[in-house]
């Protein structure tokens with residue numbers, strides 16, 4: 001049976017704690033809850049880690065969060081050797097906020113990179129200290145110094161980042177919103193979630209189900225660590241935190 005987990009992080013990426021009930025335990029001990037603040041690995045963003053606290057105060061460490069048979073079912077994977085809660089049990093949830101916030105900053109930084117480099121995206125992966133976005137371009141014609149300077153202009157301008165829902169029809173009427181070359185946003189559910197940057201989305205908007213910080217200023221200082229050639233028509237940009245190291 002497939003369960004639909006209410007994804008609280010979609011409406012509020014800043015929820016660090018919540019309460020939920022266990023609705024299922026899968027055959028590998030994965031915990032399915034009625035609702036969760038744990039983001040499940042998808043769209044290049046890794047799933048959350050954290051803790052589930054039982055009524056007696058004991059804690060179950062969650063090592064990974066993944067989706068089940070459908071994207072609506074979120075499975076909390078306990079670390080090895082953890083006790084498995086029982087169906088119906090109420091739990092307190094806490095994500096590893098420090099890690100998640102780094103991922104939110106990095107994920108937003110990837111969106112900023114697609115503003116600076118408006119080319120078709122062939123892949124992306126967010127991590128806490130180094131993220132990458134692959135573009136389908138024969139030659140970037142950019143230096144990492146130029147791209148870093150333009151990214152930091154967007155960061156310093158402190159533009160708002162927010163989400164809004166559009167219908168499948170609105171998306172179909174605006175195909176330019178989709179920057180990913182290989183991955184199409186899921187249609188058929190009625191609504192598509194757009195992540196928008198700038199007042200009235202003046203800087204950017206694109207379909208995305210991930211978690212992001214509230215403003216470009218919150219991304220903080222970032223730089224392009226490397227621009228790698230990955231084949232004749234592919235360039236991989238690596239984003240890192242902090243100032244560009246002096247060589």
Ligand SMILES: [Zn+2]
Nearest residue numbers: 107195208210
């Ligand atoms: Zn995103």
